[in-house]
Amino acid sequence: MRTVAVVGASLAGLSAARSLRKQGYDGRLVVVGDEPHRPYDRPPLSKEFLAGTLGEAELALETDDEDLAAEWLLGTRAVGLDHRGRTVRLADGREVRADGFVLATGAAARTLPGSEGLAGVHTLRTLDDARALRDELARGGRLVVIGGGFIGAEVASTAYALGLEVTVVEAAPTPLAGPLGETMGAVVSGLHADHGVRLVCGVGVKGLSGESRVDAVLLEDGCSLPADIVVVGVGARPNVEWLEGSGIALDNGVKCGADGRTSLAAVVAVGDCANWYDPRAGHHRRVEHWTGALERPDAAIATLLAQGAVEPGVPRPPYFWSDQYGVKIQFAGHAAAADSVTVEAGSADGRDVLAVYRRAGDPVAVLGMNQPKLFTRWRKQLGAPR
Amino acid sequence: MIPACRLADLPRGEAHRLDIDPPVSVFHTDDGELFAIDDTCTHQDASLADGWLEGCEVECPLHASKFDLRTGAVDAPPAKLPVRTHEVVVEDGMVYVQLSTAAPNLPPCISARLAGGPA
Numbered sequence: 001m002r003t004v005a006v007v008g009a010s011l012a013g014l015s016a017a018r019s020l021r022k023q024g025y026d027g028r029l030v031v032v033g034d035e036p037h038r039p040y041d042r043p044p045l046s047k048e049f050l051a052g053t054l055g056e057a058e059l060a061l062e063t064d065d066e067d068l069a070a071e072w073l074l075g076t077r078a079v080g081l082d083h084r085g086r087t088v089r090l091a092d093g094r095e096v097r098a099d100g101f102v103l104a105t106g107a108a109a110r111t112l113p114g115s116e117g118l119a120g121v122h123t124l125r126t127l128d129d130a131r132a133l134r135d136e137l138a139r140g141g142r143l144v145v146i147g148g149g150f151i152g153a154e155v156a157s158t159a160y161a162l163g164l165e166v167t168v169v170e171a172a173p174t175p176l177a178g179p180l181g182e183t184m185g186a187v188v189s190g191l192h193a194d195h196g197v198r199l200v201c202g203v204g205v206k207g208l209s210g211e212s213r214v215d216a217v218l219l220e221d222g223c224s225l226p227a228d229i230v231v232v233g234v235g236a237r238p239n240v241e242w243l244e245g246s247g248i249a250l251d252n253g254v255k256c257g258a259d260g261r262t263s264l265a266a267v268v269a270v271g272d273c274a275n276w277y278d279p280r281a282g283h284h285r286r287v288e289h290w291t292g293a294l295e296r297p298d299a300a301i302a303t304l305l306a307q308g309a310v311e312p313g314v315p316r317p318p319y320f321w322s323d324q325y326g327v328k329i330q331f332a333g334h335a336a337a338a339d340s341v342t343v344e345a346g347s348a349d350g351r352d353v354l355a356v357y358r359r360a361g362d363p364v365a366v367l368g369m370n371q372p373k374l375f376t377r378w379r380k381q382l383g384a385p386r
Numbered sequence: 387m388i389p390a391c392r393l394a395d396l397p398r399g400e401a402h403r404l405d406i407d408p409p410v411s412v413f414h415t416d417d418g419e420l421f422a423i424d425d426t427c428t429h430q431d432a433s434l435a436d437g438w439l440e441g442c443e444v445e446c447p448l449h450a451s452k453f454d455l456r457t458g459a460v461d462a463p464p465a466k467l468p469v470r471t472h473e474v475v476v477e478d479g480m481v482y483v484q485l486s487t488a489a490p491n492l493p494p495c496i497s498a499r500l501a502g503g504p505a
Contacts, residue, residue: 041464058494063466291450321448328448372447373436380438
């Protein structure tokens with residue numbers, strides 16, 4: 001392989017580029033990124049960066065002395081993959097010819113239909129999004145967060161600490177019930193009320209009101225929540241539209257094997273855009289976690305360089321963390337697979353719970369709130385071969 | 387040299403934190419080797435003694451940064467700066483640590499606190 005093109009310049013793309021060099025690839029390496037920035041760390045965008053305690057320079061993922069000998073084509077989006085011609089087409093008209101491709105185009109924040117062009121309405125995914133939101137939060141006022149998931153909850157927590165009046169609206173009866181299950185979703189989302197942040201659950205959003213700038217969030221039950229700033233945190237969708245027509249199999253992202261191989265030879269996919277087969281779960285599962293974008297490229301690059309001739313291993317159980325109201329929340333495994341949840345240490349009311357999710361007696365997931373030591377022990381146990 | 391703990395009280399696969407400032411941890415690997423490094427992750431305030439020890443590498447319990455126990459080098463981000471390593475001596479069943487004289491790489495929040503600025 002003489003040229004590898006990595007499409008995507010965030011954590012998954014950078015990790016893939018690093019894996020290539022680490023695994024001995026010394027050919028030409030081209031990294032394409034739609035944002036103008038070198039790879040940066042996204043988790044602080046809803047936390048320390050939004051709070052103003054961490055600057056842009058500290059978000060950089062590359063170290064000062066790092067040199068991957070890569071050509072960086074930044075600020076230009078990939079618009080097509082021609083597999084037969086071995087070419088990626090870019091929005092600015094350029095083309096990148098390569099023998100191997102790593103697809104790492106990530107995901108984009110879902111928006112609220114009809115909110116386009118209304119000032120004061122934000123999503124949070126990129127550094128530019130975070131800069132805009134940070135500047136608005138600094139002016140204070142009433143913030144309504146649409147969506148009680150992790151991004152929404154972290155923004156609410158940060159804005160609360162900045163002194164804003166915050167309301168969180170969640171369409172489901174219990175926030176975080178998907179990733180954490182009903183019981184623990186209620187415990188973790190109880191942090192809002194602990195701090196006087198209003199949480200409205202079980203009611204959908206009908207729309208937004210305002211002429212040029214948003215002034216309220218209108219709910220399905222007829223209520224109206226006055227707002228100076230609105231953050232829409234209703235999930236993300238994989239950035240794969242550009243691959244339509246390329247012949248690659250798409251299904252909730254790029255459909256991949258357990259090592260990132262796609263339906264096309266010499267093309268692998270990693271990070272949020274990739275829907276990997278999960279051998280533990282027995283089905284495909286697209287993971288949007290930071291640690292997945294960090295760890296999985298090693299396996300995908302091994303597959304790419306061996307031209308598919310390696311046996312995929314079993315990846316570690318998915319792991320993510322969240323910081324809200326000074327509480328470190330950690331989760332590993334699959335909550336949906338569980339038939340029971342037990343508190344092993346701490347307590348739900350004390351917000352220092354260590355809860356283990358089991359299926360037929362076997363641990364399948366673990367949740368910790370301010371329990372890093374115990375959490376790591378359980379996480380290791382989940383990862384151990386059975 | 388600072389006494390850390392009795393070797394018999396530190397099983398393989400475990401770590402022992404010394405509550406000095408900044409804290410230092412001694413790791414006993416599964417292969418029976420002993421290493422001492424700064425306990426605080428250089429990325430954010432987290433105790434590496436609470437982390438995932440595998441081979442000669444420890445993974446931060448919060449954000450999965452990895453450090454090489456032998457050199458202190460960063461093996462996986464988000465951390466970018468190494469931790470200091472310290473010499474470990476075992477005498478008569480006691481584990482001692484000879485502290486490095488190098489300057490530690492503490493995370494921004496801790497550095498700010500030590501400088502008297504906002505935490």
